Amino acid sequence: MSILEFKNAFYTHGDDDIINDLSIKIDKGDFIYIVGPSGGGKSTFLKLCCHLISLTKGKILYKGIDMNQYDPIDLRLDISYCFQTPYLFGDTVEDNFLFPYKVRNKKVDLNKIYELLEQFKFNRDFFKKEVKNLSGGEKQRIALIRNLLFKPEILLLDEVTSALDAENTLIVEDAIKDLNEDGVTILWVTHDIEQSKRHGNKILTLENGKIKSLEVIQSE
Numbered sequence: 685m686s687i688l689e690f691k692n693a694f695y696t697h698g699d700d701d702i703i704n705d706l707s708i709k710i711d712k713g714d715f716i717y718i719v720g721p722s723g724g725g726k727s728t729f730l731k732l733c734c735h736l737i738s739l740t741k742g743k744i745l746y747k748g749i750d751m752n753q754y755d756p757i758d759l760r761l762d763i764s765y766c767f768q769t770p771y772l773f774g775d776t777v778e779d780n781f782l783f784p785y786k787v788r789n790k791k792v793d794l795n796k797i798y799e800l801l802e803q804f805k806f807n808r809d810f811f812k813k814e815v816k817n818l819s820g821g822e823k824q825r826i827a828l829i830r831n832l833l834f835k836p837e838i839l840l841l842d843e844v845t846s847a848l849d850a851e852n853t854l855i856v857e858d859a860i861k862d863l864n865e866d867g868v869t870i871l872w873v874t875h876d877i878e879q880s881k882r883h884g885n886k887i888l889t890l891e892n893g894k895i896k897s898l899e900v901i902q903s904e
């Protein structure tokens with residue numbers, strides 16, 4: 685059984701089929717890079733994957749069950765979406781890291797937070813930084829860490845390294861590769877063709893809301 689399956693999916697706005705009769709099966713443990721021209725439907729596809737928006741026609745199955753049957757809040761705890769434009773809330777980095785514990789009613793695990801900060805080469809003091817003073821690349825990584833405090837079933841990444849230098853891009857890539865090896869299914873939108881060749885077992889090209897190709901990468 686696929687972890688996620690699109691069946692003749694349409695997302696229509698006015699006369700535009702932004703997602704146009706798309707069918708795909710995504711297996712648990714897949715690491716799929718999503719590429720294609722700007723406006724091709726990549727972000728829309730990710731938003732459908734976590735039910736941030738709903739199909740106009742067709743079906744999406746999560747673990748074999750129609751997505752509409754799930755409580756959207758439960759679904760979003762399982763399927764985590766990292767936005768193309770990172771949005772942080774509250775005043776400080778701390779506010780962002782405490783939130784995932786709050787929504788789950790769980791005790792804050794400071795060790796986990798420090799471990800992730802270290803992995804992404806931040807000092808512990810970064811915890812207290814004000815969100816408004818962060819650089820674009822820092823915002824991207826803090827948003828990513830917030831998504832990683834609890835291991836999702838599926839992690840959706842929307843151009844999360846676009847503002848990062850080469851070194852930080854590699855750190856993020858390594859962290860995501862580790863997660864994938866730990867069983868997390870990854871769908872990663874990128875414009876960086878080199879990136880799409882580095883990891884991953886499939887490359888999905890979306891154009892005009894349709895699948896142009898789905899290439900399976902042979903591991904060496």
Ligand SMILES: Nc1ncnc2c1ncn2[C@@H]1O[C@H](COP(=O)(O)OP(=O)(O)OP(=O)(O)O)[C@@H](O)[C@H]1O
Pocket residue numbers: 697702720721722723724725726727728729768
């Ligand atoms: N809610 C919406 N209402 C109207 N049009 C929309 C909506 N969401 C997306 N679109 C349009 O759908 C198309 C696909 O948008 P989408 O953001 O999915 O593209 P993308 O492949 O992620 O592009 P980019 O690489 O620039 O991020 C675009 O033409 C966009 O303007």
Ligand SMILES: [Mg+2]
Pocket residue numbers: 726727728768842
């Ligand atoms: Mg996009």
